Amino acid sequence: xxxxxxxxxxxxxxxxxxxxxxxxxxxxxxxxxxxxxxxxxxxxxxxxxxxxxxxxxxxxxxxxxxxxxxxxxxxxxxxxxxxxxxxxxxxxxxxxxxxxxxxxxxxxxxxxxxxxxxxxxxxxxxxxxxxxxxxxxxxxxxxxxxxxxxxxxxxxxxxxxxxxxxxxxxxxxxxxxxxxxxxxxxxxxxxxxxxxxxxxxxxxxxxxxxxxxxxxxxxxxxxxxxxxxxxxxxxxxxxxxxxxxxxxxxxxxxxxxxxxxxxxxxxxxxxxxxxxxxxxxxxxxxxxxxxxxxxxxxxxxxxxxxxxxxxxxxx
Numbered sequence: 001x002x003x004x005x006x007x008x009x010x011x012x013x014x015x016x017x018x019x020x021x022x023x024x025x026x027x028x029x030x031x032x033x034x035x036x037x038x039x040x041x042x043x044x045x046x047x048x049x050x051x052x053x054x055x056x057x058x059x060x061x062x063x064x065x066x067x068x069x070x071x072x073x074x075x076x077x078x079x080x081x082x083x084x085x086x087x088x089x090x091x092x093x094x095x096x097x098x099x100x101x102x103x104x105x106x107x108x109x110x111x112x113x114x115x116x117x118x119x120x121x122x123x124x125x126x127x128x129x130x131x132x133x134x135x136x137x138x139x140x141x142x143x144x145x146x147x148x149x150x151x152x153x154x155x156x157x158x159x160x161x162x163x164x165x166x167x168x169x170x171x172x173x174x175x176x177x178x179x180x181x182x183x184x185x186x187x188x189x190x191x192x193x194x195x196x197x198x199x200x201x202x203x204x205x206x207x208x209x210x211x212x213x214x215x216x217x218x219x220x221x222x223x224x225x226x227x228x229x230x231x232x233x234x235x236x237x238x239x240x241x242x243x244x245x246x247x248x249x250x251x252x253x254x255x256x257x258x259x260x261x262x263x264x265x266x267x268x269x270x271x272x273x274x275x276x277x278x279x280x281x282x283x284x285x286x287x288x289x290x291x292x293x294x295x296x297x298x299x300x301x302x303x304x305x306x307x308x309x310x311x312x313x314x315x
Contacts, residue, residue, distance in 0.1 A: 010269040012139045018262030019151035020212045025257040027205030028232030035178040035198040040096035042206045044103030045077040046225035049207025051110040054123040054220035063133045067211050074207020075200045082196030121222045132215040163251040230285045235261035237292040
């Protein structure tokens with residue numbers, strides 16, 4: 001009984017974290033599913049978004065402006081990865097690793113701006129002293145301070161804007177680039193430009209997620225993005241495995257990534273309540289991703305064959 005009570009008490013927090021990370025998952029979906037690129041920049045750009053937002057909010061800037069600056073910083077990170085890949089000929093996965101590595105040092109310096117220290121690994125955000133858009137302190141309150149309201153609005157507006165964008169000529173060109181580069185080039189599409197644009201948009205969304213997470217948890221840390229790509233992939237894969245047959249529309253596919261993120265954090269809370277140490281969360285994340293990545297393969301290899309055999313016998 002105590003276990004169930006503890007688990008249900010943790011659900012609002014799981015929904016809050018899931019929604020905040022879900023925005024990052026949408027960014028990962030753009031590169032992983034639309035561009036067919038495994039972009040490892042996100043581990044760095046998420047922390048960059050958190051660092052930039054925390055820096056300006058701690059100086060009394062408007063949190064909406066701080067959020068915008070965080071998105072721009074993330075877009076610049078995606079631009080660097082895109083140029084390393086397209087202009088320098090570096091494979092996409094290595095380009096992402098290089099940018100991620102550089103961002104670690106950059107993030108340390110960003111959080112130390114306007115302070116006596118040269119670098120800073122953590123920047124606290126007090127909900128009592130500063131204006132924050134979201135805060136986990138109010139997660140159980142039934143009023144407009146509850147971060148779930150703003151996070152849901154953010155998610156809906158974001159998916160609507162992306163649905164519109166990917167329906168435009170430019171968005172269709174980006175989708176064509178990921179589907180078949182050779183055919184896209186034959187149609188006169190500048191595939192290099194589309195790759196850069198996709199990485200810019202993706203990392204802008206990831207940085208937005210980092211900015212919201214920094215406010216939600218009350219601090220920005222240089223390691224807050226560590227393992228972000230695993231969480232993003234987990235959200236995308238969970239959403240596809242559980243909802244892929246139902247969510248056919250592009251907007252619903254983006255929504256499935258957010259729902260996958262929420263499910264991921266609900267599973268984490270459930271396992272933690274069973275007694276798993278918090279230090280084992282990265283191991284659990286890897287296991288969850290591996291499991292959900294394997295399910296479509298197992299279904300195709302074993303279940304489909306069984307169905308075909310039964311159909312052959314009936315024929």
